[in-house]
Amino acid sequence: MGKWTRRGFIAAGLVGGGVLAVGVGIREGHRAPKLAAMMTEEGETLVNVWVKLAPDNTITAIVPHSEMGQGVFTSMAQMLADEMDADWQTVSFEQAPAHEAYANYPLGRDYILGDTKVPGFVQDTLNGGFLRIAQSMGLQITGGSTAVRFTGMGGMRIAGAAAREMIVKAAAKTWDVPARELRTENSYVHHDASGQSVPYASFAERAATYKPPTQPKLKTPDQYTLMGTSVPRFDIPAKTDGTAEFGIDVDLPGMKYAAVIGPPVLGAETVSIDDTYARDMPGVIKVMDQGHFVAVVAEGFWLAENAVRQLDVTWSQTGAEKLNQADVFNLLRTAMDEVGDKGEEDIAVGNVRRATESAARVYEAEYSVPFLAHAAMEPINATAWVREDKIDLWSGLQNPLAVRDEIAGATGVKKANVTVHNVFLGGGFGRRSNPDYPLMAVEIAKAFDHPVKMIWSREQDTQQDWYRPASVSRFKAGLDETGMPVSWDNLFTQKHDPPEASHIPYKIDNQLIHYAHVDHHVRFGPWRSVDHTQHGFFIESFIDELADQAGMDGYAYRRKLVDHAPRYLTVLDAAAKAAGWGRDVPEGHGLGIALVDSFGTVVAQVVEVDVTGPEPKVVHVWCAADPGYAMNPDGFIAQIESGIIYGLTAALYGDITIEDGAVVQSNFHDYPMLRMNEAPDISVEITNSGAKVGGGGEPGTPPIAPALANAVFAATGIRVRSQPIANFKQGLT
Structure with a gap:
């Protein structure tokens, strides 16, 4: 399948990262009246499919995402309310129903179009096309770190801004004054010339009769009043007092x-x-x-x-009853041996073969990761x-x-x-x-x-999962006289999503990134950060090995390779500075660093590990993250911290093994989680670059395993090329 087709297919299949702009109501005329009976109670007005106004001037944001601890109800309402100039104290949320009206399309739209500017006269057609795809595939998904960057940026902000413009238009008609003479603040429309100040609710019914604008004027960051602030989460009180229903x-x-x-x-x-x-x-x-x-x-x-x-x-x-863990990895390695320097291409830039043959020397390494279960708290x-x-x-x-x-x-x-x-x-x-x-x-x-x-019992939950796939990755780099890479050849197994996960942030002129695929009976499912969780470990471990070959530390080596990219330099420098990179550490301690760009967010992490005990203990994690702009800083930091803990669990302990075709692990005694007393100190710094807004739920996970592995090497001289890292404890004491 060609790259464009694959990308289009992925976009069509994932068009529901939980997004739908007010434009959904535009394509078929103004659809809010058709939904009013389903979505409103007596006295309420559905201004557009995402915004309800009540007679007491309270505003309800209708959120098409699932809440699983990421604070999505709050962040979506926050972005909508800011564009509405709403009084946050009167804003609440409602979860969108599983209904065609709330099928989601801007993930697919923005995924394919990216930053391409679309003329207003074709916006309706494009929105309608992506909506049809979403509806036909029944997509209303929460995943892929898409809520803020797609639902929020391409849906809720537009819905809020459109609702505000519709309300202003209604007020202008009601008062018979030009709309330009009106301003909005705290859910009120003000006409300073006449001294009138009236709540939004007074104009709701009239506003709801208008066709929502396709491209309403959005605020610039200097105009934000709610976005960029850490407003408290809506879901916390119910989860605290036990009234939240799971x-x-x-x-x-x-x-x-x-x-x-x-x-x-x-x-x-x-x-x-x-x-x-x-x-x-x-x-x-x-x-x-x-x-x-x-x-x-x-x-x-x-x-x-x-x-x-x-x-x-x-x-x-x-037919799989005799398959064991070693057989799975033999299948993967055999497939790699068979494709050799072929395989399906992800990237082919320059001439890797020629650059490698003419390199001063060549360095190779192989890495592997096991199957992983999800192990959510709620079975x-x-x-x-x-x-x-x-x-x-x-x-x-x-x-x-x-x-x-x-x-x-x-x-x-x-x-x-x-x-x-x-x-x-x-x-x-x-x-x-x-x-x-x-x-x-x-x-x-x-x-x-x-x-x-x-x-399901915990045993069923563990043994009937859809697993993060086991994978193997081989690297071959051609190095110049100073140890810097002139070629990058990476062959790996089990490519899934996102398609760019195997791509590197580093400036290397000659690259060949290709893969082999193996079918077996262990079923695949998306796991937090999906393929980034494997490739983050593979790529950042190998880069660290190249740094060692060059006689440089991992931080300095990476800096040379990303001097073309200010975002990467900024997060690298911030994480290294926070950790005191280069300082003396206690005997048996080591510092490791990693850099991963995933889901539109660039993250650098430094880990300090203590290997003086029976198994490695992570003492502190310093993290710098650039999401472009953190809409809710406290919520973003919480997600990065959560991703670090989830990734540490996998890096240290995660290992689903196959014996006689069956999953061996069954519960937390043999598939352990990181315990509270094992959790490290975590310091997170947000570096808002102003780049296109990225995700928050997953980018904290991919860098932690390689940063830990690199720290283990710094402390022991033992290079960890497979997980779980705790398996190496005998060699670390």
């Missing part, structure tokens, strides 16, 4: 509970079930053979789970209530519209009769973008006339 909290009258067991070897089907003991256990209602899984429905979850554990299930053979769950012609589903979902469409397709129930109630997510990390578990809940509930809540 999927696992859903409780409905007459509800029963289901526990499930899937095949040890993914892809197998049931052959036979001995449920002799389980079906007669107290509280058990039914044992269900669904082919690809078995369920027990009971009066309570623990009753159902205990019964599941008593089942004796025989599963079909898939997988969904509650379904299936009637003859109506289905309700309650769950925490990263793509609720797609789930609605999948349920309709699987059951034959009309989409309009499938209602998805999307609630808070107790962690997503990409796992909850897959519709497998909602479909399982519906499949179970079809057999009953009451709601059924399906909960």
Whole structure:
């Protein structure tokens, strides 16, 4: 598949990073009146599809994202409210329903068009085209660090600015004065010449009759009043007092509970079930053979789970029963050997072969990473209530519209009769973008006339995941007499998304980046930062090795390679300065550095590690991050810190292994998380460059593993080329 086609396909497939501009209502005329009955209560006015006004002048921002700890309800409302000149104290949010009206398109639009300026006269057509793609694919996804950079910048800001212009137009008509004589502030329209000052709500009904402008005038950063400030998050009070509803909290009258067991070897089907003991256990209602899984429905979850554990299930053979972890990596390396200097190209710049042959010397290294599970705090769950012609589903979902469409397709129930109630997510990390578990809940509930809540045990959650893929990466660099690279040859396995993850930030004239792909039965799913999590480790570890070959420290070496890019230099310098790079560190300590550009945000991290104990301990992480402009600095920092902790867990301990075709790990005893007492001090500095706004949810994750590995080398002289890094503890004492 060619690069343009692949990029277009990815854009079409991911057009729902959770974005939809007010232009959605423009393409088919002004659609707000069509949605008013669904989206408003008595007295409220839907000014456009994203903004509601109540008679008391309160403003509701309708947010098309899922809340999984990233503060998206707040940041989206914040960006909309700023462009509206709204009084923040009167602003609230509402989660958009899983409905075609809230299918999302600016991710695809902005992903493909980038910074291309589009004339106003074609804006409607473009918006309409991308909307059609989003609607046809049922996309309303939260992922890819797209909320602020696409939903906010290309959707909520435009919606807020358009609503303000519509309100001003209505006020001008009402007062019979030119719109240029009016100003807005704190949800009021002011006409200074006459002394009139009237709340937005007074003009809401009239404003809602206007067609929203496609390209309203947006504020410049010097005009922001809310963007760039750390307003408190909307979701924190409910999460603090326990009133926030997560999927696992859903409780409905007459509800029963289901526990499930899937095949040890993914892809197998049931052959036979001995449920002799389980079906007669107290509280058990039914044992269900669904082919690809078995369920027990009971009066309570623990009753159902205990019964599941008593089942004796025989599963079909898939051909993968003899596959072990070593076999997986042998498959990957064999595929690389077979493609050699060929393979599918990501980048081919200059003449790598000629530059390598004429180089003063050549340096090579190979790295690998294992499968990883998501291990969200809240286990997988969904509650379904299936009637003859109506289905309700309650769950925490990263793509609720797609789930609605999948349920309709699987059951034959009309989409309009499938209602998805999307609630808070107790962690997503990409796992909850897959519709497998909602479909399982519906499949179970079809057999009953009451709601059924399906909960996966932690063991099922770990062993039936969609995993971050295991991968191998080989590098060959041609070096000049000073040790600087004149060629860069990188062959890796298992390319997924985003397509630019394997690209390097460094100025090297001759580059060949190519890959081989291997099919096996361990299923792939997006994992926080997706391919950046592998390539960050691969690239930044190899660059550090090249620095050592040149007799330079990693910071100075990187500076020479990014002197063409001020953003990279700024974050490198900021992180190094914060860490006191070059200072003396205690015996057994080391400093390591890494630089990764992902999701539009440039991040540099310095790690101080202590290897004097039985395993490496991260003492401190210094991070500098440039998201272009941090819309909510406190929220952005929290996401960077979260990404660091998540990445450290994977770097130190993450290791899903395959034995006889099955996942070995089952719970936190053998798939551990970073504990509170292991968490390092973290210092984050934001360097707002004014570049195009980037993401915040994932960019903190990719640099942490290589920074740690490079710190281990600085402390021990041992080069870590595979994860988990804690596996090297015997060599570090």
